[in-house]
Amino acid sequence: MGESMNMQWHHLxxxxxxxxxxxxxxxxxAFxxxxxxxGGPRTMALFRKDAQDGGLDLYFTPESTLHAWRLIEECKATPCAPPSLAGLELLVGHNEITYYLTT
Incomplete structure (x- = not known):
C-alpha cells in the first residue's frame, strides 16, 4: 500500500x-x-456526524491512518473525500484541528 493511499480520510x-x-x-x-x-498527534482526530436514519457517520482524519490503521481496518472504514464541516462534531482530538481542516 503506497503512502498516498494511506494518507486520506476514512468513513464509517x-x-x-x-x-x-x-x-x-x-x-x-479504542481510538x-x-x-x-x-502522543496526541496534532492532526489525528475522530469526528462524528448524525446520519439521516438515526445512524452515525464516523470520520477518521488522514493522520489517523498512521497510528490507528488496524482499528480503521477492523471496523471496515472506507477511504473517502474530506467531509464538509457542517454538522461535524469532534469526538477525539485537539479542538484546534478544525483550523487545520479549513486551511
Missing amino acids: LLGPGDISAGKATAIQD TALFRSA
Whole structure:
C-alpha cells in the first residue's frame, strides 16, 4: 500500500443497531487509547456526524491512518473525500484541528 493511499480520510457508517450495541463507544474508546499512545498527534482526530436514519457517520482524519490503521481496518472504514464541516462534531482530538481542516 503506497503512502498516498494511506494518507486520506476514512468513513464509517454505523446503523442504529450498531450504536445500541455500543459499537460507536467501543471505536471511540479504542481510538482514544491509540491517540494517547501516539502522543496526541496534532492532526489525528475522530469526528462524528448524525446520519439521516438515526445512524452515525464516523470520520477518521488522514493522520489517523498512521497510528490507528488496524482499528480503521477492523471496523471496515472506507477511504473517502474530506467531509464538509457542517454538522461535524469532534469526538477525539485537539479542538484546534478544525483550523487545520479549513486551511
